[in-house]
Amino acid sequence: MTKVLGISFGTKNGNNDSICKEALMGAAERGCEVEFIRAMDLDIKHCTGCITCVKMLMSGRGNMCIHKDDFDWLFFKMAEADGIVICDPIFETGASGLFHTIMDRFGPRMDTGNNVISTQIAQKIIAEGGKAKLPDPRIICPGKPISYIGIGGSDWGTHVQSDHAIQAMTPTWRVIDNEWVPWSKRALLDDEVVARAHQIGTNMANAAKDPEHAAYQGEDGTCPHCHANDYYLVPDTDKAICSVCGLEGHVTLEGGVVKVVYLDEETHDERGLFRAHDTAEGKQIHGEDIGRMEGELSQLQKGDEYKRRVARYKAFVSASMPVRA
Numbered sequence: 001m002t003k004v005l006g007i008s009f010g011t012k013n014g015n016n017d018s019i020c021k022e023a024l025m026g027a028a029e030r031g032c033e034v035e036f037i038r039a040m041d042l043d044i045k046h047c048t049g050c051i052t053c054v055k056m057l058m059s060g061r062g063n064m065c066i067h068k069d070d071f072d073w074l075f076f077k078m079a080e081a082d083g084i085v086i087c088d089p090i091f092e093t094g095a096s097g098l099f100h101t102i103m104d105r106f107g108p109r110m111d112t113g114n115n116v117i118s119t120q121i122a123q124k125i126i127a128e129g130g131k132a133k134l135p136d137p138r139i140i141c142p143g144k145p146i147s148y149i150g151i152g153g154s155d156w157g158t159h160v161q162s163d164h165a166i167q168a169m170t171p172t173w174r175v176i177d178n179e180w181v182p183w184s185k186r187a188l189l190d191d192e193v194v195a196r197a198h199q200i201g202t203n204m205a206n207a208a209k210d211p212e213h214a215a216y217q218g219e220d221g222t223c224p225h226c227h228a229n230d231y232y233l234v235p236d237t238d239k240a241i242c243s244v245c246g247l248e249g250h251v252t253l254e255g256g257v258v259k260v261v262y263l264d265e266e267t268h269d270e271r272g273l274f275r276a277h278d279t280a281e282g283k284q285i286h287g288e289d290i291g292r293m294e295g296e297l298s299q300l301q302k303g304d305e306y307k308r309r310v311a312r313y314k315a316f317v318s319a320s321m322p323v324r325a
Contacts, residue, residue: 003033003209004201006075007083009088009096012038015187016151019197020087023149026201027083032208037077038267046101051294053109058291061124062133071105079138084173085143085201088164090152090180095163103163104322108168109291113283115140139308142172142280145207145214147200151182157182161221162230165244168224169278176200176207177218178227220258223247225276232259245276254257285325 004027009015017038024034045067048067050067063073078084095103108114115135121130146168150160157180168175177200187193207214221227224240230243238250240260249260276282300306 001033002031002082002205003035003080004083004085004088004208005077006034006036006085007039008036008037008146009086009099011036011040014170015184016087016089018188019149019151019181019193020085021198022194023087023147023201023204025206026198026233027085027205028201030202030205030209032083032205035077035081038073039102042074042218042256044074044098044101044105045069046069047104054114054290054294055137056292057109057114057118058294060132061119061121061123063118063135063139065105065109067105067253071102074102075106075110076138079141079144079171080189081144081202081208082211083147083176085147085149085204086164087149087151088160090157090160091158092151093169094159095150099163099167103167103170106167109286110139111170111283112140112142112172112295113280113287114290116283117287139171143205143211143214144171144173145176145211146173147177147204148179149176149177149197151184151187152180152182153185155182159230162228162244165226165228169245171279172278172283174207174211174214175216175226176203176214179215179218192226224262245278246282247276 004024006020006024010014010021021036024036028034046185048066050066053064056062056064086099089096118135119140122134125132138276148161148164150164152160160180161178164178165175179196179200181187181193184193185302204218207217216227218227221229221247222231223229225247226242226245228242228244231240232243233240233251238252239248240251247262249262252259252261277286
C-alpha cells in the first residue's frame with residue numbers, strides 16, 4: 001500500500017500538528033496508509049561541520065555521521081515512505097530552527113550526487129581488488145514527492161518557501177506543494193486553510209501513487225525551474241541568481257513587470273538547467289567540486305605552513321565558557 005508520512009515541527013496538538021493531520025486525512029481518503037511524526041519528540045543534534053561524512057563518501061568508505069541520535073531513524077522513515085508532507089512553524093520569515101538543523105544534517109551526507117559519486121568510487125576500489133564500503137542504497141531515492149506547509153503567526157513569511165525547497169534539493173526530491181499560511185493562529189477555524197491542507201494531502205497521495213508523472217501543483221514562482229521567488233541580485237549588474245536552485249538569469253522590466261530572463265552564454269540554453277542544483281548534471285558538478293576542494297584541504301593540512309597558522313590562532317585566545325554548577 002502507498003504510504004504517506006506526515007512530519008510536524010510544531011508544538012504538541014498545535015496548529016502544525018493539526019494541519020499536518022488534515023493533510024494526512026486527505027491522503028488516507030485516497031487509500032494511502034499514513035504515519036505521523038512529531039520532530040520535537042526526537043533527539044536531533046546540530047551538524048558540527050566536521051566533514052567526516054564528506055571524507056568517508058569521497059574515499060569510498062561508506063556513509064556515516066559522528067552523531068548517534070535519531071536522525072538516521074527519521075531519514076530512513078522519510079526515504080522509505082512513498083510521499084512526505086511537512087508542516088513547519090515560521091521563524092523570522094523562514095523555516096524553524098529545528099527544521100534548519102535537520103536540513104543541515106541532510107547535506108552533504110544525504111546529497112544524491114555525493115552518494116552516487118561515492119558509490120562509483122567504492123565500486124572502482126573493489127574492482128581493483130581493494131576494500132571499500134558502498135553507501136546504503138536506500139539513501140539514493142531521487143524523485144520522491146514531498147510537500148511543505150509553513151505556518152506563520154503573522155504575514156511575515158516571505159523566505160519560508162525557499163528554506164523548505166532547499167531541503168528537498170539535497171536528496172533530489174520532487175516538491176509537489178510548497179505553501180505558507182499567514183495569520184495562522186486562527187488556521188484551524190479557517191475553512192479555506194483546512195480545505196487547502198486537505199487538498200495538499202490529496203495531491204500528495206496522487207503523486208505518491210504515480211511518482212514518475214508527479215508534478216508541482218502549487219502557484220508558479222518567478223523561477224521557471226523550482227518556482228522560487230527569492231533572488232540574489234548581483235550588485236552593479238543585471239544578473240539575478242535564484243536563491244534556491246542557483247539558476248542564473250538577467251533582470252528585465254517588461255510592461256512595468258519585473259522578470260528574470262535565463263540565458264547561458266556558453267550553451268545558449270535559455271534556462272541553463274544543467275547548472276540547477278537539483279538536476280543530475282548540477283548534482284554531479286557540485287559533488288565533483290566538493291571532492292576537489294576536500295582533496296585540496298587534505299593536502300594543505302599536511303603542510304607546515306598550515307599547521308603554523310592554526311597553532312598561531314589557537315594560542316591567541318581560548319573560547320569563553322559559562323560557569324556550570
